[in-house]
Amino acid sequence: MFFIFLILLSFIPVCVGITILVLFKKNKLSKIIFLFLLLASFWHIDVSFLYAYRLFTEETIMFFFKLFRFGSIMVTPTIFYIGYTIVQEILPKEYQKKWRYLVNRTTVFISYAFALLGYIIGWSSKGISKLELIKMETSIFYFPVDGELSWIFNFNVLLFIVCIIISLLISLDVQNKSERSFLLYFNIFTAIGFTIGYLNMFPSSRLYPSSIAVLVFAISILILSSRMHLEIVNNMNKRLYEQKQFLFRVIDLNPNYIYAQDENGRYTLMNKSYAQLMGMSFQDMIGKTDTDLLIDLSDEEDSLDQEKGMFKLPEKHFIKEEAITAASGEVVWVQTVKVPIHLHESSTLLAVSTDITERKQYEDEIKFQANHDALTGLPNRRMFNDDLIALLEKAKAEGSQNAILFFDLDRFKYINDTLGHDVGDLLLVEVSRRIEMLLEEKHNMANIYRLGGDEFTILLPYYDATESEAFAKDLLAQFITGFWIDGSEYFITPSIGISTFPNDGYDANTLIKHADTAMYYVKERGKNNYQLFTSEMQQHFYRKMMIEKQLRTALDNEEFELYYQPIMDVKTNEIIGMESLIRWNNAVLGQVTPDEFISIMEETGMIIPIGKWVLNTAIAQTAHWHRESNKRLKISINVSVKQLLESTFVDSVQHAIENAELDATYVVLEITESIAMYAESMIEKLCALKKLGISLSMDDFGTGYSSLSYLNKYPLDSLKIDKSFVIGMNQDDENKALVKTIIAIAKQLDLKVIAEGVEGKEEYHFLAEIGCDYAQGYLFSRPLPVAEFKGKWLIDTDVSYK
Secondary structure, three states, rough: OHHHHHHHHHHHHHHHHHHHHHHHOOHHHHHHHHHHHHHHHHHHHHHHHHOOOOOHHHHHHHHHHHHHHHHHHHHHHHHHHHHHHHHHOOHHHHHHHHHOOOHHHHHHHHHHHHHHHHHHHHOOOOOOEEHHHHOOOOOOEEEEOOOOOOHHHHHHOOOOOOOHHHHHHHHHHOOOHHHHHHHHHHHHHHHHHHHHHHHHHHHHHHHHHHOOOOOOOOHHHHHHHHHHHHHHHHHHHHHHHHHHHHHHHHHHOOOOOEEEEEOOOOOEEHHHHHHHOOOOHHHHHOOOHHHHHHHOOOOOOHHHHHHHHHHHOOOOOOOEEEEOOOOOOOEEEEEEEEEEEEEEEEEEEEEEEEEOOHHHHHHHHHHHHHHEEOOOEEOOOHHHHHHHHHHHHHHHHHHOEEEEEEEEEEEEEHHHHHHHHHHHHHHHHHHHHHHHHHHHHOOOOOEEEEEOEEEEEEEOOOOOOHHHHHHHHHHOOOOOOOEEEOOOOOOOOOOOEEEEEOOOOOOOHHHHHHHHHHHHHHHHHOOOOOOOOOOOHHOOOOOOOOHHHHHHOOOOOEEEEEEEEEEEOOOOEEEEEEEEEEEEOOOOEEEOOOOHHHHHHHHHHHHHHHHHHHHHHHHHHHHHHHHOOOOOOOEEEEEOOOHHOOOOHHHHHHHHHHHOOOOOHHEEEEEEEHHHHHHHHHHHHHHHHOOOOOOOEEEEOOOOOOOOHOOOOOOOOOOEHHHHOOOHHHOOOOHHHHHHHHHHHHHHOOOOEEOOOOOHHHHHHHHHHHOOOOEEEEOOOOOHHHHHHHHHHOOOOOOOOO
């Protein structure tokens, strides 16, 4: 019976712990104190089993004693864990820094690890060697006999003293008076209880101290918790009263209109602001309805029905805008939040109204700003999306046609970067004004929007494809004349893409995507034009995507091959060199033309590794031909701007020449006029290339960004006239005059001239007459693979073109 009594006594700390969890809403500290009390219960259970000699065998008692000994051993690190929790959860930051090196996760872990080690050792004979049955008067119980490692348990007692001192010192730093008092007394009573429990080490105590210690733990913590909870409740009631008084003062002083009405519409509460708005006193309004007071509310019947419905919706807010007629006769717009409050069997509708009369006056302006571009004043992307969706819904209902026009400004980024964003912004404003005038004069149903940057859209309600094309032509005409910005005239052009509903799409996203596709199709084909969307464009962009995908593995798969086209001396009619031209044969795409893949190489950056391969291959092949024939031909290699901008490009050229053991004077690098965009930095790079001994030629002259003023700055050796001016120039006097002028200027600058695209003897003879130095084209030969070029031009070259 005494054993059962002791077991029941063990549950007292657990019950107290549960009470604390309920009182303090399971905060972290209360959970740890619950853990402490649970361990105290285990401590008492292990002692209780020592009195169960009549109920269980000695082996069973030994097992349960060792099992529940977990409680007494783990009490020590738990006290330390309580101190750690106080530091982390309660102490201010400045005090946390004070304890962070001594009390932290690591030290908590170490304390539990040591305790766990002691617990594990207790299962061996070196911890507890045996149980000794002791009979003292009426008390008969087992007493544990320590093993040779029992010093670990004694050391655990020492650690408890250290932990309780640390926890006590930490508690002194707690700022809240009630919390500090609770923690100090908790530590003191815990120390007292543990000291009492320690007396169990002596057989003469008959193991009674553990019961006393457990009761000390439980009762002291219960008293301290109840005292603290009572103090918290009293403080809370005091604060509630103060807050109530403060709330009434705040409500009364609040400039918002605050009032409450019961289910019958009678006023139960209001502040001064609302009473003054109604021109009445507090006493006159309490207990009366709006009808009683003859207050005029807009849509009163609907409002009352709505409010009655609100009482049936607990915990719901109702926000609306309403007009109230003040006592002065002025209509005041308010935004009202109404909250149903249910108290016992009655319900109240609390309302807080904010005066929004001034906001109403600015609402249209705010809406305009939200839906319009700040720079140009045009509707923005948000309004475009809303208007497009509304337009499509209307068109679907009516069965009408509509069109979307996308356009952006060609090379606007270049203007922005070179002239500055201020000029760019002013240019966008002027473009917007000019197009708005066009819409006002000729297309008043159309609406223009700025999506951002230099991107614009125009909605064309009821326009079919033909009418859309006519509009696009009108739009292009607006860019024929320049735009005057700060006394300077600037010229810019648009690229325009058009999609029509329902032919090109039935929803907004599809139409937008197709118009955008058509616009980029225009950009790829020279810009300054318009294009209606077609299904072929999708195929075009799909092929472009496939080319980009296959390009990434083409070099590793050795799919590229260099062809060579001869360059002829016009005076001697002899070959003096050749141009290397890349060709690509892909297993998936077949033969891909350079016009298709070179631009993609530029866009993706793959021009760098592929260009390096071309450079190395062409130079190595030329060196090989030099060694196996007596002809010393020059090799012309095309180089992109991206290659030139590479910091290691000059070194790459030098290494290619040195590895092939080729004289650098036989290497000609052909560059394009786009280097003019990087004039200063590019001149230095070109001079470095000249120092290697190679020659530089300006390729496709007359089609790029350059001007004649740059020719004097660049260290060039020759110009190559673009084939677009040479082909059929005998039938085009303007081209013929242009070619003649370019050659004359080149002679003045001491530059050699190469004409490419020579296909007929008439052109060839004309070039000879006007002093052109070299010629290249189908008249002499198409580009040929290595074997064919060698057979035709390095072995047998006895061919006449005169």
